[in-house]
Amino acid sequence: MSSKASQPLDEVPRLEHTPDDKKGPVRSATEASLDEKHFEVDPEKDISSSDLAGRPNVNGEPIISTGEDVSNFLVDVHDVGGEALTFRSIVLGTLLSGFGAAVTQIYSFKPLTISVSSIFLLLVIYTFGRLWQRLPTRTTLERYPRFGRLGPVIAFINPGPFGMKEHAVATFIATTASGGSTAVYNFGVQRLFYDTNPNAVTAVLATFSTACFGYGLVGLLRPLVVYPAHIVFWGSLPSVTVFQALHHDESEKNKLRLRRQVSLFWWAVLGMAVYEVVPAYLFPLLNGFSIICLATQKAPVHTRSVISYIFGGANSNEGLGVFEFSFDWQYLGSWYMSLPLTQQVNTWAGYFIGYFVLLGLYYSNTWGAKTFPFMSSSIFDSTGKVYNQSFVFGPTFSLNETAYADLGQPYLTATYVFNNMAQSWAIGGLFAHVCLFWGKDVLAAFKISNFRGKPDRHYLAMQKYKEAPTWWYAILLVLAFFAGLIVVFKGNTTLPWWGYLVALATGAIVAPFSTVLYGRMGNGIATNQLFKMIAGAIHPGRPVANLYFSMWSHDVVSSMVGLSGDLKLGQYLKIPPRVMFLTQVYGTILGAIINYVVMLVITQNKREILIDPLGDNLWFSQSLNSNAVTWSLAGRVYGIHTMYRWVPLGILLGALPVIIQYLISLRIKKIGPLSVDKIILPYSMGNVAALSVGINSTVWSSIALALVSQLWLRKYHPGWFRKYNYLLGGGLDGGAQITLFILTFAVYGASGVSRPFPAWWGNRADGNIDYCYHQRKGI
Known part of the structure; x- marks a missing residue:
């Protein structure tokens, strides 16, 4: 999401609002060949009240349900013009990148991963941008000729007023850098579990390779994952509405509303910053309040x-958290205030089923x-002791058959086996759902002239700007490929060059499926397990x-999802595509460097708790290493004659329910008020074991939060929802x-010294913080 660090500002092409009166839109050969009837619509024409006829609305405020609703009613299509790439936008974006990337890396070592709020970053940037514009300008110096x-x-x-596009570019830099990276986390795992220390050059090259290869794919697949109206990336809508609220309307009435909105945001920031000290440090019982645990x-x-x-869940790997409530906002977040309720309900269905299955597996002693x-x-x-992987794999990170014969295979908890199985179901269901339910849309997306006969008006409004050429993305792909190849040959990866090629190829095949799902529904399916299966099959031991x-x-997939969402946001905000290209590449490299530094600090100072199998309510890091070890022994752990064979077979089994659902949808369109094709089975399957690890005290609180925001406010108070919901969540x-x-x-000790708050009733000195029974087996 950024600008190119090595390129001087004066050499960056100026891509401002191009007058339409003479030159007309700049269009590629492909776009020029489109059927002209599809461009008769004025893309910047306002949606009139007559367009609301037959649409669900409350007092003239439309209820937003579909991607087309978003394009037509929620996101303003007008192009406000103005500078996009400036010295000020780069400086502000770079400074906020430090905070965002550091927080992301901190959470990657916590029991519950949370992303940095883009709303928070954009509003902080807005505040500093408004202060910056008060500095002396060129006009000021005209009064003093000698200067x-x-x-x-x-x-x-100081180019003058802080405009929306400049604001957006600064935010893209910060949010791209804050995206996190599996590559950096991998290096943390090597430091923790394999006693190796990859150098900084290797880390940055690997991160650049993974992220930018995915971005290159985004560029090649833009007609599929960015341009169509039904591709929304719901998580970007809070940012869109806030950008528009801050910059689109300069009337006195709107300025008054803006003051109210910005005031609400900063009071929310201040209030939560003060309050968060209570559950996070002074009164940890608020992390998970279980009346049942307290009463027994x-x-x-x-x-x-x-x-x-059953009822505990405030500590990592404690329990399922049934009827437990968390009052700690760091583990709730505005995520539940922005995702469509349909997606969240599918997730809740998985949780509910999982309660019974996970308990049933344990108490029936399934898989020991x-x-x-x-x-x-x-x-x-x-015997239940922690597996001595150093003994089995040795300093070369390759299987020692004699040691393996002595120690035996590694085992997993039954709940985590089921988690892996559910992920396999979700992966199989993902492929089936995208192909069966959305296959026609995917094919139509590649034919730009056939967006169901109605191309996205935001896409049409962008035709006045020069598109980033395909060869830019192709060059980025080549650079990313060779950066990764250098890591393979010079880093201690033990991965052969041909394995690297297979990894990129499988990521490139899966990425479009995940991105389409994420773009349409606002959330995705974890596909990392599929790649671990393939790796275990071709690189045993x-x-x-x-x-x-x-x-x-995996990072090809995750970077493609994240960067596609940013390009969609750029389309909504009318940011010139070439500026978006430079911005995202710069942010990616910047984030890699910051994430690597923070990882070094945390893995050095919190090593003991990070390698503990249970962790605590502050630090935890196990799954990536466990999966790497078990899948490297795939034939011995997940083979057809082993007890865990149902994990890889789950990919095939997960497709079956979706196929059945599709066949039903051909005959039965609705079951009561629910459309059959709105049921997203991969979400439910993927979340049926989501509570098998980590902190689970947040589930019931998140459901309550989603019902208030996405049901009550969205449906019955759409005006307030549109103006304040996302601002409040971001603050x-x-x-x-x-x-x-x-x-x-x-x-917390990331700097090397822990300073725990004195023990009292709300802050237990030992045991689970929610007063549920604390039991550790002989591990």
Whole structure:
């Protein structure tokens, strides 16, 4: 999301609002060949009240349901013009990148991963941008002729009013850098579990390779994953509405509303920043408040153990968190205030089924469940002790057959096996759902002239700008490929060159499926397990090679999803495509460097708790290593004659329910008020075991939050929802994340010294913080 770091500003092409009166839109040969009847519509024509006829609305405010609704009613199509790439936008974006990337990397080592709020970043940038515009301008110097020679310098530093496009570019830099990277996390795993220390050059090249290869694919597949109206990227809508609220209307009435909105945001930031100290440090019981656990303190030990597994969830790998509520915003977040309710309901269905299945697996002793902890993503030997992987793989990270014969295969907890199985179901369901339900749309998207006969008006409004040429993306693909090849040959990856090629190829095949799903529904399906399966099949006995294989294949997918969403946001905001290209590449490289530095600090100072199989309520890091080890032994752990064989077979089994659903949808369109084709089975299957690891005290609170925001406010107060919902969520996110950032280094021990708050009733000295029974098997 950025601008090219090595390119001087004066050499960056100026891509401002091009007058339409003489030159007309700049269009590619492909676009010029489109059927002209599709361009008779004025893309910047306002949607009139007559267009609302037959549309669900409340007092003239349309209820937003589909991608076409978003394009026509929620996102303003007008192009406000103005500068996009300036010295000010690059400086502000770079400064905020440091905070965003650091927080993202901190959360990658926590029991519950949370992303940095883009709303928070954009509003902080807006505030500083407005302050910056008050600095002396070129016009100011005109009063002092002797300083006239400084005019160009002052204009370069402060070009005047802080416009929307400049604001957007700064935000793209910061959010791209904040995106995180599996590559950097991989290096953390190597430091923690394999006692190796990849150097900074290797880390940056690997991160550049994974992210920019995905971005190159985005460029080649823009007609599929960016241009169509039904591709929305719902998570970007809060940013769109806030950008428009801040910049589109300069009337006095709107300025008053803006003051109210910005005031609401900053009061939310301040209030949450102060409040977050309470659950995060002073009163951790608020992380997970379980009346049932508190009321059963004097129950027999066995009873309390069962209660903990069902109703506990405030600590990592404690329990399922049924009827437990969290009042800690850092683990809730505005995510649940922006995702469509349809998607969230599919997720809740998975949670509900999972409660019964996970408990049933453990208490029926399936896969020897009672030998191991109820919940953990670590690997164990047959006695329930932590698996001695150093003994089995040695300093070369390759399988020692003699050592393996002595120690035996690694085992997983039953709940984590089911988690892996559910991920396989979701992957199979993903491919089936995209092909069967959205196949026609996918094909139509490649035919730009046939967006169901109605091309996205935002796409049409962008035709006045020069598109980033396809060869730019092709060159980026080539550079990313060779950067990765250097890492393969010079880094201690144990991955052969041909394995690297297979990794990129599989990532490139899966990425469009994941991106289409994410673009249409606002969330995706984790596909990393598929890549680990393939890596285990072609590189048996090499866990580090498995790490790197899945890194390249998975990060191609994740970067394509993230960068496609940003390009869609750029289309909504009318940011020139060439500026978007430079902005995103710069942000990617910047984020890689910052993430690597933060990873080094955390893995050095919190090593002991990070390698603990259970972790605590602050730090946890196990699953990536466990998957790498077990899938490197795929034939011995997941083979057809092993107890875990249903995990890889799940990919085939996951497609079957979707096929059945599709056949039903051909005959039955609705079941009551619910359209059959709106049921997204891959989400439900993927989340049926989502509570098998980590902190689970947030589930019921997140459901309540989603119902208030996405049902009550969206449906019955759409005006308030559109103006304030996302602002409020972004402010609360920002306040919590500022406090977390400070606490991480001040008291949590990331800087090397922990300063725990004194123990009291709301802050237990030992045991689970929600007073559920704390049981550790002999691990």
